[in-house]
Amino acid sequence: MRLDKFLKVSRVIKRRSVAKEIADKGRILVNGKVAKSATDVAVGDKLEIKFGNRTTVIEVKNLLDSTKKEDAAEMYVILSEEFAQKDNFI
Template sequence: MRLDKYLKVSRIIKRRTVANEACDAGRVLVNGQPAKASRDIKPGDKLEIQFGQRTVKIEVLNVADTVKKEAAADMYREI
């Protein structure tokens, strides 16, 4: 699954366009490397997302095309 779509489906970032802009600005790292929005994400990848002054580190547990709001938090684990 594409990185920008994963961020939207897992509800880490609300809109896919915002996720795409964050990737283009270099605020998203996958396994320690800057990632483009089109990068494929698989379980076990570690993401670092910079929200202003705060950095969120998560590990991808599950990849699914559609998820209900209640199950979205089960797609990742905060480190």
């Protein structure tokens, strides 16, 4: 399954166009390598997604062509979530 479609169907990112834009800017790594929106995703892959000041690492558990909202969470597991530190200058 394409990376951008997986992110949309799993509801990690709401719109496929946004997922495509983020991937094409090099802000998503699949198994440690920079991925484009057309990169194939398989069960067991680890995705590192950079959202602004937050980096989330997820593992793909299941691939479904379409899901209901309650089933989307079964497609992945969050391994870690880190927030970038901001310097507080006064």
